[in-house]
Amino acid sequence: MDRLIDTDVAIIGGGIIGASAALFLRRRSRAVTLLDMGACGARASGVNYGGVRRQGRPLSQMPLTARAHELWQQLPALIGTDGEYVRSGHLKLARSAEDMQALEQYRDATRGHRMHLQLLGPAELRRRFGWLTDTLAGASLCPDDGHANPRLVSPAFALAAAAAGARILEDTRVRHAAHDGARFEITCENGLRVRAAVLLNCAGAWAGEIAAGFGEVVPESMIHPLMMVTEPLPHFMSVSLGIQGGGIYARQVERGNCVIGGGRGALQPDGYARPSRSALPALLARAAELLPPLRGAQVIRFWTGVEGSMPDHNPVLGPSARVPGLFHAFGLSGAGFQVGPAIGEVLSELVVDGASAIPIDAFRIERYAASAHDAACRTESSREQTLEST
Numbered sequence: 001m002d003r004l005i006d007t008d009v010a011i012i013g014g015g016i017i018g019a020s021a022a023l024f025l026r027r028r029s030r031a032v033t034l035l036d037m038g039a040c041g042a043r044a045s046g047v048n049y050g051g052v053r054r055q056g057r058p059l060s061q062m063p064l065t066a067r068a069h070e071l072w073q074q075l076p077a078l079i080g081t082d083g084e085y086v087r088s089g090h091l092k093l094a095r096s097a098e099d100m101q102a103l104e105q106y107r108d109a110t111r112g113h114r115m116h117l118q119l120l121g122p123a124e125l126r127r128r129f130g131w132l133t134d135t136l137a138g139a140s141l142c143p144d145d146g147h148a149n150p151r152l153v154s155p156a157f158a159l160a161a162a163a164a165g166a167r168i169l170e171d172t173r174v175r176h177a178a179h180d181g182a183r184f185e186i187t188c189e190n191g192l193r194v195r196a197a198v199l200l201n202c203a204g205a206w207a208g209e210i211a212a213g214f215g216e217v218v219p220e221s222m223i224h225p226l227m228m229v230t231e232p233l234p235h236f237m238s239v240s241l242g243i244q245g246g247g248i249y250a251r252q253v254e255r256g257n258c259v260i261g262g263g264r265g266a267l268q269p270d271g272y273a274r275p276s277r278s279a280l281p282a283l284l285a286r287a288a289e290l291l292p293p294l295r296g297a298q299v300i301r302f303w304t305g306v307e308g309s310m311p312d313h314n315p316v317l318g319p320s321a322r323v324p325g326l327f328h329a330f331g332l333s334g335a336g337f338q339v340g341p342a343i344g345e346v347l348s349e350l351v352v353d354g355a356s357a358i359p360i361d362a363f364r365i366e367r368y369a370a371s372a373h374d375a376a377c378r379t380e381s382s383r384e385q386t387l388e389s390t
């Protein structure tokens with residue numbers, strides 16, 4: 001292929017972020033060309049745990065996550081499927097009195113953000129969720145959080161964007177992107193060139209490389225959350241589960257399979273990640289300890305993915321500090337599935353209106369300008385706190 005496309009907006013990356021941006025931009029009548037090196041929704045957005053939760057997010061993400069919460073409810077109208085989205089409730093468990101105190105503090109700090117968190121003591125927890133281990137100190141329930149099937153939801157955003165008129169080009173890896181002072185020129189490995197006034201960097205775990213190409217070096221790292229799914233089992237788990245401080249998370253789908261996450265996989269030389277054998281026994285043991293009904297169940301698959309993570313667990317979202325017309329949206333740090341649609345909408349507002357009503361100052365790329373090195377050196381244990389596992 002050796003051809004040239006002129007477009008208003010070019011998007012690198014067809015995960016839930018890039019594809020939802022494409023959809024919302026088409027709704028504002030912008031010409032959009034989206035480039036993905038593989039299949040849209042096949043990387044982090046399509047292989048994640050499927051947690052659609054607000055509980056556990058930092059205060060800076062409250063307006064974004066609240067908007068996403070509204071958009072998830074509109075999924076059938078937006079993308080033509082409900083994506084098996086259910087507002088099952090998200091139950092965050094406390095293993096100790098200190099954990100319970102942390103949940104209480106979080107409830108107090110997020111009052112007013114309409115999560116309606118309910119703290120449950122051990123007796124109430126046993127009465128309502130008797131299928132859990134009886135060693136817990138309590139929990140916090142967010143009744144309207146839930147879960148969905150990422151394999152259905154994320155590709156559907158790209159399909160909906162295409163149906164709305166976006167040009168979606170898969171198996172099209174961007175090799176080089178530059179700005180000539182007026183427009184972006186993007187060169188792909190297959191010879192395609194794209195010219196655009198606006199460029200959205202939505203390349204997930206690879207977006208840091210694209211930003212660096214424009215002189216914006218940020219400490220984005222790759223993480224590989226480990227997942228497993230059981231055979232279909234009789235229904236017992238009515239909510240999506242997390243644990244204060246992280247460690248394990250679990251949900252049960254309508255067919256009866258239990259999807260469980262915890263621990264890490266490892267990156268392979270081909271750019272995909274695989275479960276680490278050494279992490280499997282710990283995940284199996286933790287699952288059986290937390291959820292007695294799982295004892296004896298067969299696990300039918302383990303997997304992991306490649307996710308971009310930032311040292312402060314917040315995304316990079318907003319305009320480039322150096323290049324006019326360049327916008328970044330990456331580094332979702334293990335929690336971008338729920339906020340993805342709202343980020344797509346925010347990007348469309350930034351492009352079309354020049355601003356978004358959702359506050360995104362905390363996510364500016366400039367926050368790393370002076371301290372990229374220090375930030376990159378923060379500990380892995382603090383990173384664990386805001387992953388989906390919490």
Ligand SMILES: Cc1cc2nc3c(=O)[nH]c(=O)nc-3n(C[C@H](O)[C@H](O)[C@H](O)COP(=O)(O)OP(=O)(O)OC[C@H]3O[C@@H](n4cnc5c(N)ncnc54)[C@H](O)[C@@H]3O)c2cc1C
Pocket residue numbers: 012013014015016017018035036037038039040041042043044045046047048049050051052053172173174175202203204205206207224225226227304305306307329330331332333334335336337338339340388
């Ligand atoms: C195993 C796992 C479990 C998770 N669980 C949850 C969860 O329960 N809840 C939650 O909210 N979040 C979860 N997350 C995080 C969530 O999946 C991500 O934050 C979100 O999907 C990020 O979306 P994205 O569009 O930025 O990235 P991606 O889906 O990775 O999309 C980026 C796209 O960019 C493309 N690309 C990259 N480089 C190039 C290039 N040079 N040229 C062309 N295309 C390129 C890739 O092919 C890819 O399709 C989890 C992540 C993983 C991996």
